[in-house]
Amino acid sequence: xxxxxxxxxxxxxxxxxxxxxxxxASQNINKYLNWYQQKLGEAPKLLIYxxxxxQTGIPxxxxxxxSGTDFTLTISSLQPEDFATYFCFQHNSWPLTFGSGTKxxxx
Amino acid sequence: xxxxxxxxxxxxxGKSLKLSCSASGFTFSSYGMHWIRQAPGKGLDWVAYISxxxxxxxxxxxKGRFTISRDNAKNTLYLQLNSLKSEDTAIYYCARTGYWxxxxxxxxxx
Numbered sequence: 001x002x003x004x005x006x007x008x009x010x011x012x013x014x015x016x017x018x019x020x021x022x023x024x025a026s027q028n029i030n031k032y033l034n035w036y037q038q039k040l041g042e043a044p045k046l047l048i049y050x051x052x053x054x055q056t057g058i059p060x061x062x063x064x065x066x067s068g069t070d071f072t073l074t075i076s077s078l079q080p081e082d083f084a085t086y087f088c089f090q091h092n093s094w095p096l097t098f099g100s101g102t103k104x105x106x107x
Numbered sequence: 108x109x110x111x112x113x114x115x116x117x118x119x120x121g122k123s124l125k126l127s128c129s130a131s132g133f134t135f136s137s138y139g140m141h142w143i144r145q146a147p148g149k150g151l152d153w154v155a156y157i158s159x160x161x162x163x164x165x166x167x168x169x170k171g172r173f174t175i176s177r178d179n180a181k182n183t184l185y186l187q188l189n190s191l192k193s194e195d196t197a198i199y200y201c202a203r204t205g206y207w208x209x210x211x212x213x214x215x216x217x
């Protein structure tokens with residue numbers, strides 16, 4: 001199985017900061033990496049699909065990059081509504097797997 | 108697009124439960140569908156997938172115990188959960204690429 005490792009597990013930041021979240025796959029997953037945002041008590045929401053494609057309706061301050069095994073999600077200027085948990089997800093190989101998440105907290 | 112899960116509840120270990128996911132707002136028969144679960148306070152675990160042509164794939168943790176199926180005439184996705192264990196306790200979400208339901212809670216406890 002492909003293991004997805006996210007870092008850091010917790011990130012403290014302030015409104016207006018630029019932040020980068022990391023996701024590393026244990027094997028090559030090509031471009032097949034999605035990013036999800038989850039707020040407490042809600043279902044996850046798709047932000048980025050296939051590494052760098054912004055889902056419809058998602059603000060342009062979110063962007064994704066990477067290839068192969070190393071991927072990043074960047075939020076260019078944090079807004080109050082961005083404080084949440086972020087999960088990466090590989091859909092290159094069965095079984096599909098999620099990272100354990102990065103919790104983005106207010107500093 | 109709307110996905111609405113139902114059928115969750117409290118069930119004893121070793122028993123069975125069947126979850127449903129009612130889909131609307133898109134051509135259900137054209138899309139592969141997933142079940143994904145999240146134990147309380149934990150991360151996300153992919154459970155199973157069914158293609159538009161009803162091919163299926165399962166996570167090892169549920170293989171042989173859970174069965175994913177679909178009824179395109181009813182626009183409904185199902186997950187049959189058998190031989191339930193305490194570690195199956197979770198919110199179960201149905202999902203299509205880009206869209207998730209609100210989830211349904213399954214609690215396995217005596």
